Amino acid sequence: MRRWAPVGLALLIGVLGWAQTPLAPPASPEQVLELLQVLPAPPDLKESLAGELIAAMNEQRLTPGVALAFLEEVAELSQADREDALGILNHALAWGYILDPLLNETLKGLRLGRPWPEVAGVLKLRIRLLDATQQVFQWQGVLLMPLGEVQPFQLRAPRPGPPPEAELVLETAWAIGDFLVAGGSPADAASMAREVEERLLRLRGWWLPAELVDRLLAELSPALIQQIVGLALSPERR
Amino acid sequence: MMWSSDLEERIREVLAQEAEAAREGLEGLEERVMRAIAQRAARPSLWRRLKERWGLGFSPRWALAGAASLALILGFVLGRMFAPSPLPLSAQAGTLFAVVNPQAHSVAVMGDFSAWQPIPLSDPDGDGIWTAVLDLPPGRYEYAFLVDGKWVGQDPQADEYVRSFGEYASVRYVGTGGGA
16 A cells, blocks of 8 residues: 555645645746846946845845736836836835835736836826825834934835835825825825725734834824825925 | 066166265265365455455555545535635635636636736636635735636625726735735
C-alpha cells in the first residue's frame, strides 16, 4: 500500500487545489525593474523611478504584480502620455503614499478603454486628496505628529508594511475621492463625511486600529472634510 | 443354448465377483470423504482474496487516512454539485464570486486582487451558474465581472458599489471584519 500513498496524496492535493482558482503568479521586483529599463522614457526619470520603486516594494506600499501590470499598460501609451504617467507615478512614489490603489485605479480606467487624459485627471485628483488629507490630519492632530515634523516622508513605513496612519489617510482620501469621482458635489461636505464614517467603521478593528479610527471619528465633521476638499481643489494645487 | 434361469444365475455370480473385487476400495470411503472435507480450508473473504491478488496490505493508520481522504473528496464533490453557497465565504475558505447567466459564453472577474486582469469563472455543469473561488488575503477589494466581454459592475453579493470612469464597480470587504 505504501507505494499507493504518494498517488493518493497527489490526488487529494489536486482535488483540493481545484477548489480554488489561483490568482496570477506574483511578479518579482526584478521583473518590474527590467521592464522599467526597456521602457522608452528619459533615462533620468527611469533612474529616479527605479530607486523609488525599490523602496516602495521593500516597504510593501507597492505590490510588484500591480507595478508590473501598470508598466505594461504604460508601455502601450503614446510617448507623451507615457511620460505623463511615469511622472505621476514618480510623484506619488516620492511622497511615500501607498501606491497599489492608485495604480489599480489607473488599470481600471485603462481596462474600461478610457483615454489617458481622463485617467490622469482622476489620478491627479486622488493624489491631491491624499496630500490634503495628510496635511489636514496633521494640523488637526489626528496623526499625532508635531507640526514641526510635518513632512510627506513621515508616511514612509518604519517597519515592513505601511503604517496604520498611512492606511487611515488613504482610506479617508479614497472615500472622499469616490464621492467626487462618481460626480458628487464638492460642496456636499455632509455626504462626504458620512461616506468617510461608513468606510472607517467598516475597517475599524481589523484593518485599521480601533483607537486610530475612534480618534478620527471624534474629529470628523463636514467642516473637516470641507477643509480637505478645499485644500485639494485649490487652484494653486492644480 | 442357455435358459434364462441359468443366465440370471450367471449375472448374479459376476456381480458378486465384482462387488468382492471393489470391497477393498470401498472400505473406509465415508471416513476418507469426511476427513477430506474437514481438512479443506474455508474460502477466504473477498478482502483477503483482493489482498492476496493485488498485494493490498496496509496498516489501520493508512486505512484511516484513506477513508478521510475519500470522505473529503466525496464531501467536496457533493458540496460542489448540490450546495453552491449563496453567501460570500471567509478569506480562510476562499472568496466566492458567482454570476448567474445561462446565456453567457464566457464570464470573468477582475479587480484590485488581479491588477484588473480577467480571471475566468467556470460553469462545468452548464447550469448557468458561473463561479470562481479566490484565495484573497483580508482587505477591501474593488472588482467587476466581464460577461461575454461586457463590463458588469454591480454584483448583488457586493458590500457596496463605487462609480468611476462612468462605470460601477463592486466592493467586497474580505477578512475578519466588514461584510464578507
